[in-house]
Amino acid sequence: MSVAARETALVTARRTNRYRAQRWAADGLTYLGLAAALVFFLGPFFWIVTTSLKGNEDYFSFPPAWIPSSPSLAHYGRLFTRSSGLRYFGNSLLVSTLSMLAALVVSLPTAYSIARWRFGGGLLSTVLLVLRMLPAIALIIPVYLMYKTLGLTNSYLGLIIIYTVVYIPFAVWLLVGFLRDFPVEIEEAALIDGCSRLGALLRVVVPIIAPGLAVVALFAFIATWNEFLFAVVLTGIETKTMMVLVTSFTSGGTDMFYGEASASVVLGVLPAFLVAFLLQRYLVKGLALGGTKG
Amino acid sequence: MKALAVAALAVIGVIVVIEVGPGDRALGAARPYEGTTVRAVVNAEYVKYSLSLIENDLYDKLGIKLETEVIPLDAFVAKTLLEFNGGRSPWDLIMFGGTFMPDYGRHFEPLENWVGKLKLDFYLDDIPDVYKKLFLKYNGKLVGMPYDGDVHMMFWNKVAFERPDNRKRFKAKYGYELAPPRTFRQWDDQAEFFHGWGWDGSDNKLFGAGASYKGNLYSYYWWRQRLFAYGGQYFDADMKPLINSPAAVRALEEMVRTMPYYPPGVLLFESEEPKTMLVKGEVPMLYSWTSTGKRVGNPAESVIATKAGFGVVPGAEIDGKLVQRPALTPGRGMAVSAYSQKKEATMKVLEFISNPDQSLKIVMDPKTIMDPWRLSHFRSEKFRKAFPGADEYLDAIEKTFLHVVPDPILPGANEYMRKLSFELTEALAKRKSPKEALDTAAVEWDKITDRRGRDKQKALWGEKMGEMKQLGIEYRPDWAAKAK
Numbered sequence: 153m154s155v156a157a158r159e160t161a162l163v164t165a166r167r168t169n170r171y172r173a174q175r176w177a178a179d180g181l182t183y184l185g186l187a188a189a190l191v192f193f194l195g196p197f198f199w200i201v202t203t204s205l206k207g208n209e210d211y212f213s214f215p216p217a218w219i220p221s222s223p224s225l226a227h228y229g230r231l232f233t234r235s236s237g238l239r240y241f242g243n244s245l246l247v248s249t250l251s252m253l254a255a256l257v258v259s260l261p262t263a264y265s266i267a268r269w270r271f272g273g274g275l276l277s278t279v280l281l282v283l284r285m286l287p288a289i290a291l292i293i294p295v296y297l298m299y300k301t302l303g304l305t306n307s308y309l310g311l312i313i314i315y316t317v318v319y320i321p322f323a324v325w326l327l328v329g330f331l332r333d334f335p336v337e338i339e340e341a342a343l344i345d346g347c348s349r350l351g352a353l354l355r356v357v358v359p360i361i362a363p364g365l366a367v368v369a370l371f372a373f374i375a376t377w378n379e380f381l382f383a384v385v386l387t388g389i390e391t392k393t394m395m396v397l398v399t400s401f402t403s404g405g406t407d408m409f410y411g412e413a414s415a416s417v418v419l420g421v422l423p424a425f426l427v428a429f430l431l432q433r434y435l436v437k438g439l440a441l442g443g444t445k446g
Numbered sequence: 447m448k449a450l451a452v453a454a455l456a457v458i459g460v461i462v463v464i465e466v467g468p469g470d471r472a473l474g475a476a477r478p479y480e481g482t483t484v485r486a487v488v489n490a491e492y493v494k495y496s497l498s499l500i501e502n503d504l505y506d507k508l509g510i511k512l513e514t515e516v517i518p519l520d521a522f523v524a525k526t527l528l529e530f531n532g533g534r535s536p537w538d539l540i541m542f543g544g545t546f547m548p549d550y551g552r553h554f555e556p557l558e559n560w561v562g563k564l565k566l567d568f569y570l571d572d573i574p575d576v577y578k579k580l581f582l583k584y585n586g587k588l589v590g591m592p593y594d595g596d597v598h599m600m601f602w603n604k605v606a607f608e609r610p611d612n613r614k615r616f617k618a619k620y621g622y623e624l625a626p627p628r629t630f631r632q633w634d635d636q637a638e639f640f641h642g643w644g645w646d647g648s649d650n651k652l653f654g655a656g657a658s659y660k661g662n663l664y665s666y667y668w669w670r671q672r673l674f675a676y677g678g679q680y681f682d683a684d685m686k687p688l689i690n691s692p693a694a695v696r697a698l699e700e701m702v703r704t705m706p707y708y709p710p711g712v713l714l715f716e717s718e719e720p721k722t723m724l725v726k727g728e729v730p731m732l733y734s735w736t737s738t739g740k741r742v743g744n745p746a747e748s749v750i751a752t753k754a755g756f757g758v759v760p761g762a763e764i765d766g767k768l769v770q771r772p773a774l775t776p777g778r779g780m781a782v783s784a785y786s787q788k789k790e791a792t793m794k795v796l797e798f799i800s801n802p803d804q805s806l807k808i809v810m811d812p813k814t815i816m817d818p819w820r821l822s823h824f825r826s827e828k829f830r831k832a833f834p835g836a837d838e839y840l841d842a843i844e845k846t847f848l849h850v851v852p853d854p855i856l857p858g859a860n861e862y863m864r865k866l867s868f869e870l871t872e873a874l875a876k877r878k879s880p881k882e883a884l885d886t887a888a889v890e891w892d893k894i895t896d897r898r899g900r901d902k903q904k905a906l907w908g909e910k911m912g913e914m915k916q917l918g919i920e921y922r923p924d925w926a927a928k929a930k
Contacts, residue, residue, distance in 0.1 A: 211747070234495070234498065235516075293528075296528060297532075306536070384517065384521045384525060385521070385524075388536050389485070389536075397491075397516075399518035399520075399521075400489075400490060400491050400516040400517070400519075409491060409495070412491065413491075
């Protein structure tokens with residue numbers, strides 16, 4: 153090998169090594185950044201989870217007890233028995249699931265008619281979006297008075313109706329995007345093969361835009377689960393939701409109920425977290441699906 | 447055969463009488479309201495817990511079961527008034543803040559109507575005057591009972607004040623003896639002195655004092671003890687806000703100036719954070735609600751359980767006389783809903799939960815933040831031995847009740863206080879000057895007054911001013927300059 157060739161090889165090897173080192177450094181920094189972000193965002197949740205399992209003696213120990221010395225589910229037990237946690241957890245599950253289903257059932261045909269036939273001109277979709285922008289606080293008094301007259305306060309039906317109504321505009325807006333992305337030719341082929349409009353929608357369109365529907369369902373479920381204002385004003389002792397319970401522990405001081413307060417927070421976020429985790433595959437696909445057209 | 451059947455029936459009869467007869471009848475007599483459920487509404491889970499402490503006794507004595515709804519504190523006033531203003535209420539027993547009596551009072555059932563009829567005894571002689579005069583009456587009629595004696599008092603860590611080295615250094619710097627502060631000038635000096643070093647003998651960097659300055663009412667509670675000590679008042683007789691008077695500005699300027707001596711994050715602190723810092727030995731002194739004492743005295747949590755001092759919140763020296771004006775905050779009271787279908791049973795519940803023995807059980811429990819409010823609570827031998835220093839603690843509370851100043855007890859009190867607190871925190875965060883913040887708050891107060899009806903507010907304020915004057919609280923414009 154000539155001297156020039158050897159030098160070239162050396163230079164190449166040096167460059168490769170430098171490149172590798174730079175890449176490792178960059179990867180290292182990226183992972184370090186990610187780890188820091190993870191600690192920053194999940195640290196408080198970790199602390200809440202461990203506090204919910206700690207005994208009273210561990211709350212204020214120094215150095216801090218990161219892992220409880222004798223973990224126990226006693227706070228969860230007390231939350232369920234003394235604070236009606238089981239009832240409120242069940243209420244949240246029921247109201248969130250039914251509102252989510254109702255929002256889907258109403259939004260899908262609405263979005264379909266807007267996407268295919270520009271139902272309501274351009275106006276309807278704009279009005280729906282504007283409705284979404286209306287803050288809940290502006291609606292709460294009239295809604296309360298209307299509900300009081302209709303006898304809908306402190307009822308599951310009342311909560312489900314309001315959540316469905318509030319969530320429909322966003323669901324329609326999202327679904328219109330998915331449906332416009334959907335190739336109309338596939339639908340037309342189904343019609344030529346003898347499918348009715350409804351049949352084509354249910355048998356052809358829905359299975360293909362399922363990830364989009366999952367996104368809508370997920371957002372509807374989480375939004376309902378986390379909603380507080382309507383839940384606190386329109387409910388009574390029988391129909392309160394988990395978020396109201398969480399807030400009744402955490403607003404105005406927790407005093408010595410750190411364990412129960414933490415347990416209520418864990419139970420308050422867990423279902424939404426689980427649903428998001430289970431549907432994350434569809435979430436990414438669905439967001440990409442609706443992202444190409446507005 | 448017939449005789450046998452009769453004998454068998456007789457035996458069965460005897461058994462039935464033994465099993466369910468006299469015992470249950472006797473119990474039935476002892477539980478006159480058996481089968482009744484009274485619905486209560488409160489504003490936090492720990493208040494619900496406090497009611498659970500007496501539930502069994504209540505059932506054993508009266509046969510009444512309590513079903514308690516919790517509406518979170520921040521939504522409580524709005525939600526309950528929304529229900530009441532609709533002329534109905536799903537609740538029989540209502541928790542309320544005494545400050546908000548003008549908003550709530552018309553929805554409460556006067557107690558006098560029932561006292562004779564049911565032979566109720568609310569032990570009114572056992573309640574501090576300030577409650578009876580300011581918090582429990584509506585249109586001159588008694589409509590509620592206290593549940594939580596919500597006043598501020600001072601706590602300190604004796605180590606900080608008794609270490610010889612600290613005393614020597616303090617005297618050398620400030621020219622007077624180090625002792626628990628009696629005036630805000632001393633408080634500020636001591637906060638400056640203690641801040642940033644190990645006043646407990648450790649190498650830790652500790653803080654000068656504790657406080658809660660969050661703008662959702664806390665900064666207002668902490669500020670107004672200075673305001674009144676310097677002769678301030680909320681309004682004059684014409685409903686002109688006095689919250690930007692020289693006394694008010696001075697109080698806020700002092701707080702802004704001493705901000706560096708408080709823990710970082712004090713602008714976001716609500717009640718629990720500084721209490722925790724006190725019991726962990728990180729701040730040498732704090733004034734806060736009296737329930738803090740139960741945490742201070744709990745050795746499982748507190749490193750100062752045997753080293754804590756208790757006293758009245760500092761004030762100011764005016765013409766050689768000490769003026770202390772600790773805050774009497776909304777607190778919690780209980781009343782019977784005027785719309786209840788079970789008024790008689792609910793009156794019995796109210797009498798039961800506020801009687802000296804049952805209420806003592808509630809205020810003594812270390813897990814509740816319900817504060818003592820009966821004179822017999824302060825003097826209870828059991829309570830005075832509950833933790834080290836409990837006797838000093840209870841004496842300090844009793845003394846505090848002689849000096850307390852209430853909130854502006856007017857319709858819309860919550861609005862007035864929240865607007866003011868927001869502006870105070872703006873100044874503490876140095877986003878506005880103290881004068882600018884207080885001027886803005888005064889403009890906001892005028893708007894609230896106009897919206898609520900100036901004449902109506904003025905008439906009510908006139909009454910409240912009269913009641914406050916009876917307690918020795920009036921506007922003294924000359925004090926702002928002379929207060930030491």
